[in-house]
Amino acid sequence: MASGGPPGGFPAGGPPGGIPPEMMGPPPPDHFFIPGPAMPAVINNLIFTSLAVIIVSLRLITRGVIVKNVGIDDYLIAGAAVRFPACCGVLLSAIVWSLENLVAGLLAWHQVCRH
Secondary structure (H helix, E strand, O other), rough: OOOOOOOOOOOOOOOOOOOOOOOOOOOOOOOOOOOOOHHHHHHHHHHHHHHHHHHHHHHHHHHHHHHHOOOOHHHHHHHHHHHHHHHHHHHHHHHHOOOOHHHHHHHHHHHHHHH
């Protein structure tokens, strides 16, 4: 193995001077905090995600068990129902972790990748 890096350090080298090793900003807080103005969005997100999962589940049960006629539309709806909560989770995390921290982390990552 070629020498030149610190023993037990970064195999590809460390970040450039002035850039902290963590790429996404400060560590997360010890508690779950939702900013006040974001609370209506979080509540709407949880309510409509729950309703969507319940309605799609009822449709799939009806078409698969009772009617016994599952079509391509049911498979597409099931796929969308699986991806919809994931999308809502990303939206919630963007609300909770504020876009400022995300942009700051991306800018730091961009600086590291540029050098």
